[in-house]
Amino acid sequence: MDKNISQKALKTIRDKKIKPKSKLEFSIKEYLFWLVFVLSVFIGSFAVSIIIFMVNRGGLGRQSALLNVPYFWIIVLLIFLFLAYFNFKHTKRGYRYNPYLVVVTSVLISIVFGFVIYGFDQAERTDRMLYQKVPIYRKMIHYESNIMPMNEQIKPLFERKKIK
Amino acid sequence: MYDMNMHKPIDYQDKTDEELIILTLKDQNNFLYLMKRYEAKLLRYVMRISNLNKDEAEDIVQDVFIKTYQNINDFDSSLKFSSWVYRIAHNQVISNYRKIKVRPKTFILNDDSNFLENLASDFDLDKEIDLKYLKHNVNNTLNKLDTKYREVLILRFLEDKDYREISDILKKPMGTVATLINRAKEQFKKNYNG
Numbered sequence: 628m629d630k631n632i633s634q635k636a637l638k639t640i641r642d643k644k645i646k647p648k649s650k651l652e653f654s655i656k657e658y659l660f661w662l663v664f665v666l667s668v669f670i671g672s673f674a675v676s677i678i679i680f681m682v683n684r685g686g687l688g689r690q691s692a693l694l695n696v697p698y699f700w701i702i703v704l705l706i707f708l709f710l711a712y713f714n715f716k717h718t719k720r721g722y723r724y725n726p727y728l729v730v731v732t733s734v735l736i737s738i739v740f741g742f743v744i745y746g747f748d749q750a751e752r753t754d755r756m757l758y759q760k761v762p763i764y765r766k767m768i769h770y771e772s773n774i775m776p777m778n779e780q781i782k783p784l785f786e787r788k789k790i791k
Numbered sequence: 792m793y794d795m796n797m798h799k800p801i802d803y804q805d806k807t808d809e810e811l812i813i814l815t816l817k818d819q820n821n822f823l824y825l826m827k828r829y830e831a832k833l834l835r836y837v838m839r840i841s842n843l844n845k846d847e848a849e850d851i852v853q854d855v856f857i858k859t860y861q862n863i864n865d866f867d868s869s870l871k872f873s874s875w876v877y878r879i880a881h882n883q884v885i886s887n888y889r890k891i892k893v894r895p896k897t898f899i900l901n902d903d904s905n906f907l908e909n910l911a912s913d914f915d916l917d918k919e920i921d922l923k924y925l926k927h928n929v930n931n932t933l934n935k936l937d938t939k940y941r942e943v944l945i946l947r948f949l950e951d952k953d954y955r956e957i958s959d960i961l962k963k964p965m966g967t968v969a970t971l972i973n974r975a976k977e978q979f980k981k982n983y984n985g
Binding site: 632633634635636637639640641645646647648649650652653719720722723724725726 | 816819820822823826827830834849852853856857860861862863864865867869958962963964965966967
């Protein structure tokens with residue numbers, strides 16, 4: 628009976644006119660995994676840069692330290708770290724690497740690029756842009772207006788209204 | 792089959808798997824030579840890891856060959872073709888479990904006295920034990936193992952795959968494979984002696 632498996636399979640391939648999927652289809656899938664991995668690390672780096680910016684602005688030693696912990700960005704960082712790991716693992720040879728090594732490497736890359744982005748003042752700019760243009764971000768981020776040195780141009784946005 | 796340029800019959804026995812893949816992409820009939828090379832091995836492997844009967848296992852192997860043909864352009868030449876086709880078989884067995892929602896409960900050792908000897912020497916079991924007694928106990932012990940442990944033992948000791956090949960088949964890092972094999976051995980020894 629088992630002598631016929633190959634013939635049966637070939638007959639099915641012929642009868643159903645099964646064709647091999649194109650190389651392009653597999654290449655696109657592979658590139659997509661890499662693209663999402665790179666994007667995830669990139670967004671993770673932005674999250675790190677904004678975390679650095681917020682911590683620097685707020686100062687962790689103050690009484691309101693807990694309020695200054697950028698939970699939102701920490702969650703964003705964790706989500707994109709997971710996405711980076713998931714996509715890397717699904718690349719052709721991603722499974723060969725130790726998962727811890729992949730996560731630690733992604734974290735290190737995010738931290739290094741996070742400092743670079745922060746160094747180029749892009750963290751503050753991104754935070755400001757999101758605050759101005761994304762209402763939900765405004766609601767989610769807790770701003771302590773009295774503890775941060777701020778650009779005069781955006782200062783009114785952050786100031787609390789005085790009750791007369 | 793004849794090579795039109797050379798007017799000499801092509802000897803498919805001498806072709807590597809990778810060469811047969813290239814020939815398959817030119818003419819699907821050449822896929823038959825590749826399938827023939829693996830049908831007995833895959834049938835044995837599927838039966839070992841799934842505990843399906845021969846007819847059901849043959850259906851699975853047939854599906855494995857069709858999937859292999861469909862995805863032949865996805866073959867990564869850094870792998871052995873055998874690892875890739877075993878991986879497809881492993882995935883097909885898992886997808887079959889999901890379809891019928893039954894995990895294999897028992898494992899039947901048929902003709903594998905080599906396996907018993909390998910296992911006995913590797914696990915430091917008493918080699919003087921009667922083979923029949925050993926076979927019965929190995930069956931019982933394997934049946935008690937978790938599926939993931941049973942499969943690595945089957946790949947290592949029955950299919951004679953090295954760590955790299957097992958890593959490529961199961962899509963796990965080599966370190967994880969080594970850990971799985973060690974734990975499988977420990978669980979096997981514990982169950983065997985207990």
